[in-house]
Amino acid sequence: MLILGTDRRSISPPSTEGLTMDGMPRRHPTLGILDDLEINLLLLQDAGKSVVICLLDWLFVRQAEFTAYENILQDLIPGAELMLCATHSHSSKPIPFGEPSPEAISRCEAAGTTLREAFAASLACALSARVEVEVASARIPFLPAPGGNRRVKLGNGSCVSAFGAGPILPPGHKLAGFGGPDAEAIDVLAFRKPGSVNPLALITGYSSHIHFYEIPYFTGEAAGAARLALRRALPEVHPFYAVSFPGDVAQQLCQPIPHDDEAARIRWQQESAQTFGLSFAQAVCPELENLEYAPTKKLSFIRHQESSGHNEEFLLVETLQIGPHAVCSVPGEMFVDWEQAIRANLPCASLLALGYNASWLGYVATPLAFEEGSYEVMRGPVDVLGYPTPATRAKSSTQTGFQIIEIAKNQMAQLFPSTPTK
């Protein structure tokens, strides 16, 4: 029988003075914490096998951090497997504002310590609160899609980014449309005690960036708002929010920032996050009544890990089998087209993808997108441009997406051999 334990707790920095957040430039130091950053941890066990899914409100996870968390995990549960992913909040990872003072550096280090301590504490709590569960899945339409494609194609074939307040437009050019598909569905994996009506825990996955603009606060952004809305709607459920294939999708186009003053911008960010959270919960909650749960005994896991040979980055792809369901962790910021590729001829009942695993390969675009341009692809492709300077941070090539999808599909084929993948 499948055993589940969960925990969540704050990972907000203990002190925020003189800090800002990594991910996009800020004009001012942070004003503090708007809502708590969280670690959400889920432990699954069956027949001696243990797997931990850990989602952090953090910009991204690097290989060294992954190793540190693995060490903590092995101390507590020897032999356990780890799927560690970030939500890519741009209002999470503290860095010093301006010239780094020793105090600011110390506060950033304290935030890292908080994170590791929270992981260990969450793990211990999850271990102490385990129950038997059944599992169910769903892929829920989310329309009109709040996560819209944020690349816009000009009449000359190139693409421009449209985050913030729409695309820029040089004179004499048409706007031919968006550069790719929107994110039109939410994936759900639900766990309940046998015989219960409502789930105990709910992992959701949606393919969109979660930030709106450079808000001067620590916040869980849209992911935090979605979890909060789910908690309000279903107080007994522990919701998890994963970001799946968000590379070229964002929620910023849902409304342009209405005013220029900072207070209005902060209000807009909050309202936008709340609006998203509510619509997310409204899409998910009614579908929970239709879930078909089943007991499962099968818990298997495959990890592929290799050096990318550059910038100390590594390639990590993991697939977890929970009965007939698959959970894949994938690197970086994969374009939403790759979601369509991985879903073709699935050998399992459902797939939920966890993006932003500890393999930081930046944006993983399609070959055509690399030719079209836009912010997302300006650092590559490395197989064509090489690695000109460390500052360019080029990491992915025209083949990276194919490579990741092939690895994930091979893992699924091994875990679900009765239905061969094409």
Place this chain on the structure above:
Amino acid sequence: MKTTVPPHILSQVLHGRDPVLAAEAARLIGDWDLQALVPDLVKNLRTSRFYSKVSSMYSLDKLAPSESLFLEVFDNPNVPDDFYWVGFKSVKTAAAISLMKGGNPAGEGWLSGLAAVSDPVVLRWFAPALLRLPDTPAGLLTLDVLCSKDLRDAAADTQYTEPGQLCLLCEALGLINDPRASEHLEHYAKIHSRFVRGQAYRSLHMRNPKAETTQKICDWASRQGTDYDLLVAAAIAGDWPKLKRIVKEAPLGFDRASAIDALPASEEFLQVVIEALEDNDPYARQCAVEQLGHFDDAAAWGALEGLAQRETELRVRCALAAVFASRGEAAC
């Protein structure tokens, strides 16, 4: 079938929530000379918070240039200030250029300031527009300034070397009065992006429209082999059978649309453009609508009327509204 209802759809979309369609509606109003909608363009330029509202300014440039309005936008773009990126600067730059077209130098200092820090808004996105000004400020965009962030320079910031910006650089290199520009264009005619190559082909041909240039471009395009390379080369070479084949057979809708755009408005191609009204790609249908709008032919207008009865895509409906309104009719 036809009515005298004014083309409300264009103003609805112009003031709607989709910035891409709004910008297209604004462009259509300018391209199809719809003077009645000038007040809508003015309102959009003043009130929209989207960066792409500059499309209204470009159309006002054509239909009813207003120095006071452009000055108002230059002083207060009324868009979010993405201070570390290009959106806010792009609106202010567009206004500065529109002012300069009318002889008002209010924006020159702003443009010089951006050029001094090699800002991509001036070095790339608006470089062709600046070079098209009757009096581009001296020294603002020399070849050395334009190519100071060249792809071949390993230290070049990636922000200047992504294909979208290189397309604009290649467009600018076609306009600049410096013979060395052709060398740069020949380099860009061979890089990894078909869209940069395509613009490099066009600019090279514009600089030197001789048979040997055309042949060189056709050879390069043939080696690359993508439909986009081939259609640009075919348009330059006047290889209409190849262009018609791409309109009918290219797997990518954007390639079919670009091929339709590249066809001359000649009776010889009327049937292939009419057939393109059935294309499953909305942008390809939009291009076909705008192409047919240039024909003075009953078959063309009959086909457009037929499409107006069944079309559901807003992008295409806007194009239909514009071409019919330009004839004093309404389609939607």
